[in-house]
Amino acid sequence: SHPRFMGDNFTKNLELVKEIEKIAEKKGVTASQLCLAWVLAQGENIVVIPGTKKIKYLEENVHASNVKLTTEELAEIRKIIDSIEITGxxxxxxxxxxxxxxxxxxxxxxxxxxxx
Incomplete structure (x- = not known):
């Protein structure tokens, strides 16, 4: 069991997930796709290695490469990441x-x- 996903840490860390889900919903994509698109937007030298156990999530992840984030969206995501302390x-x-x-x-x- 991972400390970040236990007890009060889990509850606190869900704040980040909820904020990411809000942006994803506005954009019409899943939170996973938004996160993968954000990682891809960090530079040409970045490679995402998503893990999944189901084909449907693999297909969802592949479509993340089609998600284009605006400068404003990237800044909004960065602001959220910087404002929430991950605990555990x-x-x-x-x-x-x-x-x-x-x-x-x-x-x-x-x-x-x-x-x-």
Missing amino acids: NRYPEALQKVMYIILKTIFGSSTLHNTA
């Missing part, structure tokens, strides 16, 4: 420590900050 660690503490050790081995300690 991304991974359980034990896993964070293991990941830190692995990444430190691969990239060296000078490029990493231990948040575990």
Whole structure:
């Protein structure tokens, strides 16, 4: 279980989801498509790697490449992201420590900050 999706953290982090869903609804796309389109809009050197377990969501994700975001929409999404603090660690503490050790081995300690 991931700390971000438990208890009060889950409730607090849903604020971001609700705001993204509002923008997606106005645009006539799903929240997933909006998020993928936002990632794609971050630059030519960005590759999205969405995960899914169902074909219908894969098809939905593919259509995200057709979603074009205006400068205003990108700014609105950025404002929302910057205004909502995500609470809870991304991974359980034990896993964070293991990941830190692995990444430190691969990239060296000078490029990493231990948040575990």
